[in-house]
Amino acid sequence: MLRSSLLTLTRIGSNRLMSTAAKLTTVEVNDKTGIATLTMCRPPVNGLNLELLKDLSQSIDEIESNKSRGLILTSSNPTIFSAGLDILEMYKPDKERIRAFWTSLQDVWLALYGSSVPTAAAINGHSPAGGCLLATSCEYRVMLPKFTIGLNETQLGIVAPKWFMSSFLSVLPRRIAERALNQGRMFTTEEALQVGLIDEVANTKEEAIEKCSAFIGSFAKVNPLARALTKQQFRAADLQQLENERVQDLEKFLFFVNQPAVQKGLGLYLESLKKKAKN
Template sequence: MNRPPVNSLNTEHLEQLHRALVRLENEKCRGMILSSSSPTVFSAGLDIREMYKPELEKARKFWRTLQDMWLKLYSTPYPTVAAIHGHAPAGGCLLALSCEYRVIVPNVKIGLNETQLGIVAPQWFQDCMRNVIGERQAEKALIAGHMFNTEQALQVGLVDEVAADKAACIARAEAFLASQANLPLLARKTVKLGFRNSTLSRLMTGREADTKIFIEYIFQPKVQKGIELYLQSLSKKSG
C-alpha cells in the first residue's frame, strides 16, 4: 500500500486495491504479501473524510467499493499474508484479519477500535475478528474498541508471529508463502473457502442492507458532529 502519509482507505485507494487483487487472481498468483510503504503505519483504516458531510451517491459508492475490495481479498484462491510493520487500527486491522497469516513487528498497535470513535464496526468486520481470536476475546475487544500491542496481539492469536523489524517481517511473510507452495492448489482453495464461506455469504446476501445501515448511520447529525470533532483534533495535531 502506498498512499501517504498513512494509507487511509478512500474510494480511489480501495479501487486500486480491488483492481490489484483482480489482476493477481487473473494472473494465477501463487501468493501475496500485503505490506505498507510507510515506516510507521500499516493502514490507518477508512478515510474519515469520505464520511464527513458526504453526498449520498458518493457515500454509497465508497461503501460498495469497500465491500468489493474486502470480498475479493477475503476469498482469494491464493495464500495471503499481512506484513504488519506499522500501526493497524480499524480498517487497517480488517485488512490484516482478512489475510490468512499475520506477521507483526514490536511496538505496534492493532485492533478494531471503532467503538472508541463512537462508531460501530460492521458485522463483517466483527466476523473477521471473531474468526481469528474467538468469540469471547472478540466480544471484549470490540465492545472496548481495544487496540492490542504487539505482545497482546500475539497472545490472543490476532497475529501469528513477531519479527524484529521490517526486513525480518517481510522475510517471515515470504517464509509462510514458501510453506504453502507445494500444497495442491484446488484442495487448498477448497478448504480455505469452506472455512470462510459463511462470513462471505453473510455480506454477499446482505450487501444492500449493510449499505443502508452505513448510510443511515453516517447521516445522523450526532455522528457527523463526532466526525467533525475528530477531524478538528487531527488538524490540531498536524498543526
C-alpha cells in the same frame, strides 16, 4: 473475481513490478517464489478512501489472474500499515461518492477474505480499524514491534459491521473478540501475539515479508485447487452473508453515518487531528 487488466511490467532484479500510472498500490512479484507483494502507498497514512479501495480491489484481481502463488499485503509507510477508513469520506459525505466508497470497501473485503491464493499481512506500522480489517482478512499476520492493532470503532462512536466482526472472529476466540470490540481496544504488538491476533513478530519489514513468504511457502506441496476450496468452504458462510446482505449493509451504513450525532463526532475527531498536526 478473475478479471483481466492491462499491466505495465518493469523488471527489478528477480522481481517484476506490476503497476499502472497514478495508482495508490504497487504489486511486485518475486520470480523465484511466485509470491506477489501488494503495497499500499497512499500518503500520508494509507487512509482507505474510494481511490485506494478501488486500487486494492484491482490489484488483488491482478494477482489472482496472474496466478501468483500467494499475496503479501504491506505498506510503504514506515510507521503506518493503514490508519483505516478515511474519515473525510464519511464527514459531510457526497451522496453518490459515499455509496461508491462503501461498496468498494465491501468489494475489497470479499476479494481479500475470499482470495483463492494464500494471503499474509506484513504489518509494518499501526493498524487501527480498517487497517485491522485488512490484516485479519489475511490468513497470516507478521507485525513489527512497538505498534498497535485493533478494531477501535466504538471509541469513535462507530459500530463495526458484522463482516468486520467475521474477520476478527476468524482469528480470535469469541470472548476476547467481543470484549475487544466493545472496548474499541487497541493491542500492542506483544499483546496481539499473546492473544493470537498476530502470528509472529519481526524486527524489520524485510524480515516480516520473509516470514510471510515462509508461511505461503508451507503450502508448496499442497494441491492449490484443494487448498483454495478448503479455505473457501471455511469462509463461505461469512462471504455469503455479506453477498446476501450487501444492499441492506450499504443502507444501514448510510443511515448511521448521516446521523447528526455521528457527524458531530466525526467533526470533533477531525478537529482533534488538526490540533495535533499544529502541535
